[in-house]
Amino acid sequence: MEPVPTPFTRSEASLQLLLFVDKRPSSDEKIRQIRNRFTELRADYDFDLQIIDVGDQPHLAEHFKLIATPTLIKVYPEPRQTLAGSDLSAQIENWWPRWRQASEEYDASAQSRVGNLRALPTPSLNDSLSRSDELIQLSDDVFRLKQEKEELQEQLDFKDRLISMLAHDLRNPLTAVSIALETLAMGNEKQETYGESRLTPAIITQLLKHARTQAKAIDRMITDLLQAARSSDGRLQLQPQKMDLGELCLAVVDSLKEQFQAKAQTVVTDIPIDLPIVYADLERVRQVLINLLDNAIKYTPAAGKVEVAILHRTAQKVQISISDTGPGIPGDNQEQIFDDSFRLERDAEKAGYGIGLAVCQRIVRAHYGQIWVNSELGHGSCFHFTLPVYRP
Ligand code: ADP
Numbered sequence: 001m002e003p004v005p006t007p008f009t010r011s012e013a014s015l016q017l018l019l020f021v022d023k024r025p026s027s028d029e030k031i032r033q034i035r036n037r038f039t040e041l042r043a044d045y046d047f048d049l050q051i052i053d054v055g056d057q058p059h060l061a062e063h064f065k066l067i068a069t070p071t072l073i074k075v076y077p078e079p080r081q082t083l084a085g086s087d088l089s090a091q092i093e094n095w096w097p098r099w100r101q102a103s104e105e106y107d108a109s110a111q112s113r114v115g116n117l118r119a120l121p122t123p124s125l126n127d128s129l130s131r132s133d134e135l136i137q138l139s140d141d142v143f144r145l146k147q148e149k150e151e152l153q154e155q156l157d158f159k160d161r162l163i164s165m166l167a168h169d170l171r172n173p174l175t176a177v178s179i180a181l182e183t184l185a186m187g188n189e190k191q192e193t194y195g196e197s198r199l200t201p202a203i204i205t206q207l208l209k210h211a212r213t214q215a216k217a218i219d220r221m222i223t224d225l226l227q228a229a230r231s232s233d234g235r236l237q238l239q240p241q242k243m244d245l246g247e248l249c250l251a252v253v254d255s256l257k258e259q260f261q262a263k264a265q266t267v268v269t270d271i272p273i274d275l276p277i278v279y280a281d282l283e284r285v286r287q288v289l290i291n292l293l294d295n296a297i298k299y300t301p302a303a304g305k306v307e308v309a310i311l312h313r314t315a316q317k318v319q320i321s322i323s324d325t326g327p328g329i330p331g332d333n334q335e336q337i338f339d340d341s342f343r344l345e346r347d348a349e350k351a352g353y354g355i356g357l358a359v360c361q362r363i364v365r366a367h368y369g370q371i372w373v374n375s376e377l378g379h380g381s382c383f384h385f386t387l388p389v390y391r392p
Pocket of ligand 1: 291295296299300324326327328329337342343344345347351352353354355356357358381
């Protein structure tokens with residue numbers, strides 16, 4: 001913080017005053033009058049006066065809770081007293097004799113306490129102001145550190161919760177894969193030993209399919225965990241590049257075509273050919289698209305419809321919208337679903353940890369974009385997010 005200006009020579013006077021002023025031309029005359037008056041008063045009685053421009057020292061104005069300028073504050077002798085208002089000069093005239101008397105009494109009592117010496121001088125204005133500066137700075141630091149600590153604690157708690165949930169939930173699909181593999185292995189052994197196995201080709205196919213589905217579920221959980229580990233530190237590292245968003249959307253939709261087919265869902269894309277180039281982290285944006293499309297597929301019943309559309313909203317941003325014909329999201333929960341670990345009770349039976357949307361939000365926000373949902377219960381959901389356009 002800047003040092004407090006010292007317009008008058010510092011003395012060790014026990015009467016210490018602060019005059020807060022501003023640079024408005026309309027205040028010039030009033031301030032000049034007050035200064036002149038103090039110069040006259042100084043001829044008779046020594047005191048400390050600091051003139052402080054609130055524009056240069058806003059933190060001091062805040063510290064002394066000023067509501068107007070000019071304002072005069074008597075800092076010593078205590079108690080502190082504040083004078084302000086259009087009749088400031090008159091107030092000074094009114095209070096001056098009492099301030100002077102209090103200051104003389106203070107001096108006299110200080111002298112009687114320590115003989116004839118002023119061994120304990122009143123702290124100077126500069127000292128008390130720089131102490132105020134330090135205090136303000138320190139309380140700012142304490143506040144910031146407290147907030148950082150809380151955020152870190154939250155992230156640690158989130159990771160702890162996630163790891164224990166995951167360890168617990170991984171057991172089910174792992175057990176299912178093991179059983180399927182064991183059964184297949186036993187069938188195989190019998191085949192080799194006795195030349196026959198009770199496993200028909202249809203059962204073998206079913207076991208393999210089951211094992212594959214469960215292995216995919218495990219993979220998905222681990223991906224979730226890795227994502228959360230990477231993105232919950234609040235300092236998402238982006239590697240933005242110029243990218244063709246339309247091409248990425250089509251590639252992501254294509255990569256999910258088996259999932260759409262498995263639920264006989266229709267997927268429609270509406271991507272304008274003249275979209276501007278977007279400046280974003282390709283892998284992170286891919287993750288957002290995958291998470292939103294995964295949800296659309298998961299929560300939309302078989303034979304439903306999912307649509308991916310891009311709109312060049314303004315010169316600065318494009319909007320990506322993913323809508324589905326699923327159950328929709330109640331109005332009260334439309335913000336909460338983006339919180340870490342939040343899931344709608346009705347979806348408790350479905351696989352998931354409630355982190356996919358939280359991850360999407362962190363990624364989109366790291367790009368200075370927005371993400372939100374429009375939905376009406378029973379009429380599907382439409383998730384939107386925005387990304388910045390590349391500007392050379
Ligand atoms: P997860 O799907 O793993 O539970 P998300 O963070 O992706 O976690 O979603 C949070 C919750 O929001 C989900 O549990 C679900 O209740 C709701 N939700 C998300 N997407 C949809 C959607 N497309 N349709 C209906 N509900 C949804």
